[in-house]
Amino acid sequence: MFNSLSDRLTATFKNLRGKGRLTEADVDGTVREIRRALLDADVAVPVVREFTAHVKERALSEEVSQALNPGQQVVKIVNDELVRILGGETRRINLAKNPPTVIMLAGLQGAGKTTLAGKLAKWLKGQGHTPLLVACDLQRPNAVKQLQVNGERAGVPVYAPHPGVSSEFEAPTGDPVVVARNGVSEARQKQHDIVIVDTAGRLGVDADMMQQAADIRAAINPHEVLFVIDAMIGQDAVNTAQAFNDGVNFTGVVLSKLDGDARGGAALSVASITGKPVMFASTGENLDDFEVFHPDRMASRILD
Ligand code: GDP
Numbered sequence: 001m002f003n004s005l006s007d008r009l010t011a012t013f014k015n016l017r018g019k020g021r022l023t024e025a026d027v028d029g030t031v032r033e034i035r036r037a038l039l040d041a042d043v044a045v046p047v048v049r050e051f052t053a054h055v056k057e058r059a060l061s062e063e064v065s066q067a068l069n070p071g072q073q074v075v076k077i078v079n080d081e082l083v084r085i086l087g088g089e090t091r092r093i094n095l096a097k098n099p100p101t102v103i104m105l106a107g108l109q110g111a112g113k114t115t116l117a118g119k120l121a122k123w124l125k126g127q128g129h130t131p132l133l134v135a136c137d138l139q140r141p142n143a144v145k146q147l148q149v150n151g152e153r154a155g156v157p158v159y160a161p162h163p164g165v166s167s168e169f170e171a172p173t174g175d176p177v178v179v180a181r182n183g184v185s186e187a188r189q190k191q192h193d194i195v196i197v198d199t200a201g202r203l204g205v206d207a208d209m210m211q212q213a214a215d216i217r218a219a220i221n222p223h224e225v226l227f228v229i230d231a232m233i234g235q236d237a238v239n240t241a242q243a244f245n246d247g248v249n250f251t252g253v254v255l256s257k258l259d260g261d262a263r264g265g266a267a268l269s270v271a272s273i274t275g276k277p278v279m280f281a282s283t284g285e286n287l288d289d290f291e292v293f294h295p296d297r298m299a300s301r302i303l304d
Helices: 003-015 023-039 047-060 070-085 115-124 143-154 176-189 207-220 236-248 265-274 295-303
Strands: 102-108 131-136 192-197 224-229 252-257 277-284 290-292
Touching: 003 023, 003 295, 023 070, 023 236, 047 070, 047 131, 047 265, 070 115, 070 265, 070 295, 102 115, 102 131, 102 176, 102 207, 102 236, 102 252, 115 131, 115 143, 115 192, 115 224, 115 252, 115 277, 115 290, 131 143, 131 176, 176 192, 176 207, 176 265, 207 236, 252 265, 277 295
Parallel strands: 102 192, 102 224, 131 192, 224 252, 252 277
Antiparallel strands: 277 290
C-alpha cells in the first residue's frame, strides 16, 4: 500500500535537494507534483485541495529552520500535513468508567469487520482485558460461525443468538437489535470489561442496513463505533464513509487490508472527510495482523 504515492513524493523532493533557497516557482512546481501524486493515488479532491493549499502557504511563509535545508523543510511540511489528514494524534479507545466498554463495528459486507472483531478481541485480551464478542451479523449466512471460529482462536467467548445453527447456506434467525442488547447484558452479568458487537453489512450502502445499524447503536449506546473500511475500494471509500458517518455517527475508523497493493489515497481521505480519526489498521488475514494506527508513523512510512 502507498508504494507508488511514496515513490512519487520522494522523487518530487529529490528535485529540491541542494537548493539553497526556494523561489516561489520552486514551491509552485513542487506543489503541482504533490497534487498530481495525491490525485493519482486516489486521494479525494477536496482533501488534495486543502492539503496543497496548506503546503504552499507554509512553504512560502515559514521561517526555514536552521537545522533544515529548504528541501527538508518542504518534506517536514508535507509530513505534518499527512499526519493532520490522518487524524493527528494517536487516538486510544475510550474506555468506560463503569465497564463494560461497548464497542460496535460497522461497515460494508466484506470490509473485514468479523476478522477485525477477532483481532481486536485478541489484542485487548493480551492487554489484560476480558472481552466478550457479540454476533449480530445475522445477514451473511456464515458470519456467526466465522465469529465463533475467530473467538475460539483469540481465546475469547462469543455471544451468539443460537450458537451453532448458522451454516454456510442458512443465516440464523433473530433480531440483531435484541441480540446486541442481550449481548451487552450478558457482558455486564459475567463481568466482561469490554464487549465487541459485530454487525451486518451489505455489499453497498443500503437504507435497511443503515437503519439496522442505527437501531443497534441506539439500543446499546456504545462508547466507540468503529467504521471498518477496506482500503482497496478506491474512490468509493469517501462516499461510503460519509454514508456511515451520517447513518451511525462513528467515532473512529479502522483501515483494513492495508497489506494490499491498492493506491491507498481514498483510505487516506476518510479521516479528513469525516473528521474522525483512524484508530487501527488491519494488515492481513491472521488475528495478529493488526496495529494501533499512529498517524505520524504512517506519514513517515509514506515519506521514507
Ligand atoms: P465482514 O463481512 O466485514 O465481516 O468481512 P470479513 O471479516 O469476513 O472479511 C472479508 C474477507 O477479507 C475475508 O476473506 C477476510 O479473510 C479478508 N480480510 C479481512 N481483513 C483483512 C486484511 O486486513 N487483509 C487481508 N488481506 N484480508 C483481510
